[in-house]
Amino acid sequence: MADPELKSKVQELIAANPVLLFMKGTPEAPRCGFSMRVVQVLDQVDVEYGAIDVLPALQPLREVTAEISDWQTFPQLYVNGELLGGADIVEEMFESGELAEALGVEQPEVASVPADGPPAQSPPLQIE
């Protein structure tokens, strides 16, 4: 069972931040390829978002999000209090324009997920 104190803290954060990303690492220094992909998408839609690094408390946070959203893997993007998805869903919704719609912003002119060009950061790290 999840730590009740941590759980209510997480629920408060989700309620207080219209766009909130739980990720491995930080937007400036993602520590996982999946988290990096979501950061890249959010940068392209140019939306203001809160980001929480889950690595310092990975297992407790897994237990919390399992209870709150029935989802245990990170990244997780919450929009207006609801879990939108992880990297796969965020990218898919970005490409289709649904993400911009959900965020209430304009779809950027060139909506493309960066291709497999030379990585700007270290290559994606495998989770566990």
Place this chain on the structure above:
Amino acid sequence: MPVDLAELQTMIEAALPGAAVEVFDEDGGGQHLKAVVNAPQFEGLSRIDQHRLVKAAVKPRFDDGTIHALSVKTSPL
């Protein structure tokens, strides 16, 4: 334990009768698995709920450590 792609496919098909399911091992090493699932049950569901159904179908293989990550692509059939 090696990943059994056919078993994963069968588990998803059993959970979502009538679905068209394909499971790929994108790098051949079992580290980048991808499931493409088109199912009638997805109609009217959000993407996250569609993914939840797929993840739930293969949960035993996450729980026993056979697979660590599964990339999912879904659409209603």
